[in-house]
Amino acid sequence: MSTVHTEEANPYLAHHFEDMEQQNQAHTLGLWAFLTTEVMFFGGLFLAYMYYRWYYLQPFKESVGQLNIFFGGLNTVILICSSLTMALGVHAAQKGNKRALILFLILTLVFAFGFLGVKSIEWTEKWHHNLFPVLKFGLHTDSATGAVHQVFTDPNHSKMFYILYFMMTGLHGIHVIIGIGVIGWMLVLAMKGTFNEHYNVPVELTGLYWHFVDLVWIYLFPILYLIDHPHVAHAAGAVAH
Amino acid sequence: MENQYHGHQQAHEHHIVPLRVYLLTFFALIVLTAITVWIATVDLGALNIPLAFVVATIKASLVAFFFMHIKYTRDRLIPLFLLASLIWLVLLLVGTMMDPLTRSTVQFEGPMQDDHPAHVQDPAERATENTH
Numbered sequence: 001m002s003t004v005h006t007e008e009a010n011p012y013l014a015h016h017f018e019d020m021e022q023q024n025q026a027h028t029l030g031l032w033a034f035l036t037t038e039v040m041f042f043g044g045l046f047l048a049y050m051y052y053r054w055y056y057l058q059p060f061k062e063s064v065g066q067l068n069i070f071f072g073g074l075n076t077v078i079l080i081c082s083s084l085t086m087a088l089g090v091h092a093a094q095k096g097n098k099r100a101l102i103l104f105l106i107l108t109l110v111f112a113f114g115f116l117g118v119k120s121i122e123w124t125e126k127w128h129h130n131l132f133p134v135l136k137f138g139l140h141t142d143s144a145t146g147a148v149h150q151v152f153t154d155p156n157h158s159k160m161f162y163i164l165y166f167m168m169t170g171l172h173g174i175h176v177i178i179g180i181g182v183i184g185w186m187l188v189l190a191m192k193g194t195f196n197e198h199y200n201v202p203v204e205l206t207g208l209y210w211h212f213v214d215l216v217w218i219y220l221f222p223i224l225y226l227i228d229h230p231h232v233a234h235a236a237g238a239v240a241h
Numbered sequence: 242m243e244n245q246y247h248g249h250q251q252a253h254e255h256h257i258v259p260l261r262v263y264l265l266t267f268f269a270l271i272v273l274t275a276i277t278v279w280i281a282t283v284d285l286g287a288l289n290i291p292l293a294f295v296v297a298t299i300k301a302s303l304v305a306f307f308f309m310h311i312k313y314t315r316d317r318l319i320p321l322f323l324l325a326s327l328i329w330l331v332l333l334l335v336g337t338m339m340d341p342l343t344r345s346t347v348q349f350e351g352p353m354q355d356d357h358p359a360h361v362q363d364p365a366e367r368a369t370e371n372t373h
Contacts, residue, residue, distance in 0.1 A: 025316055032319050036326035043330045047337055054341050069278065076274050084267040087258075087308045094257045204310075211308045218300045222293040226281035 012199055024201045031205045035212050038175075042216050045171065049164045049223065056157035057228075063152070063161035064228040066131060068122065072225035075118050076217060082111030083214045086183075090207045093200035098193060101203070105187040108210070112180045119173055123166075133159045133166065165224055172220060175213050182206050256313045266307040273300045 010020050017023040053060045089104030130136045137159050138152040152158040186206050189195065195203055277296045285292065306312040311320055 028314075029316065029318055029322070032322045036322055036329075039326035039330055043333055046330075047333055050334060050338055051341065054338070069281070073274065073278050077271065080267065080270045080274065083270075083304060083308050084263060087263045088260070091257065091260060091263065208309055211304050214308075215301050215304050218304065219297050222277055222281070222297050226277065227290055227293055229281060 010199065020198070027201055027205060028208075031208050035208065038212060038216075042168070042171070045164065045168050046219070046223070049168070052157075052160050052164065053228075056154070056160060059152065059154040059157035060161045061228045061230070062154075063158045063165075064225070065230050066126075066129070067165075067225050067229065068125070069225050069229060071118050071122050072221050075115050076221045078111050078115045078118065079214045079217050082108050082115070083211050085111065086207045086210045090200070090204050093190075093195045093203040094197065096195075096197040098190065098195070101190050101195060102187065105183055105190060108183055109180060109187070112176055112183070115176055116173065116180075119169065126162075131162055133163045137162070168220060168224065172213070172216055175216070179206075179210050179213050182209065258307070258310065258313055262307055266303050269303055270300055273303075 013020055013023060017026065085104045085107040089101050089108060092098075092100035092104055126132060130139050138150050138155040139148050140151045141148050183206055186203055189202070273296055277293060277300075280289065280292055280296065283289075305323065311323065314320075
């Protein structure tokens, strides 16, 4: 039998691994395998977007004009900040700095909730402007006369944009919520003193997941908000809002 | 390590990325976000979309290499898994889009109506229409 090394006596070492290093490598690779499935998960939606945009470019452009670039950009910055605090948290865990780890996990959660807050403002606004892809889609009521008219020239296909918009940002939002759960769990473990220089891989794996969530948004933002947004120079075709 | 199974040179993943790298990456990401938004407000015609993708990919690479430690990992399987997923994505997008991109589209002008004839458009016309 091998001589027992202090690492092998680590209570977190599962019996089917030789040592912590092997276990950590296996766990890390396992998470990357999961991330490849996530690429597939979101990839399908990106494809659907590309496909329908190709066929219905004008309706899509009219739809994009309704989106608020400021909120989209703000969310991008929020997520980038949260990625930084997450990375700093991982760094703190690796250094065995418990207080810094707790601080950075809390900050990451603050940014994550901030993201969800901005998202809910956006979605509520859309609900009030009848941009949810339901029966009342695109109907605008004139406040003066009470007359109702359809603001889109091709509502069925503009609706397609919003179906994809809500599915993609919704799926992403679900991932943010799950991330909040996992980071919260790490926070609880950190406060109990579970992590140190020798055992911190769960924090790292949480970081990997969270950075992936940021990655998806890095692509979602330009695709949904920027690409077809009417430029400052010409607002033709953009619906007044 | 005195374990009889531990003779080989296994990559020791204890590399701790310096704080400076994280902060620089962060600032680069913020700057690139500002650039992305700025480019979107400038009418560059057909260049807008590819440029948006290029900037997004640069940002994604920064996140992957530095925040996700791909640059620092010695386990070669990890970048391989990432590459595999990207190749899969390219296959999906190219393999699907090459169909609509290479044939006539039945273009509906305005809301669908029973007596409204469909306008058949050839690919050349479609290509020129797909600009601002």
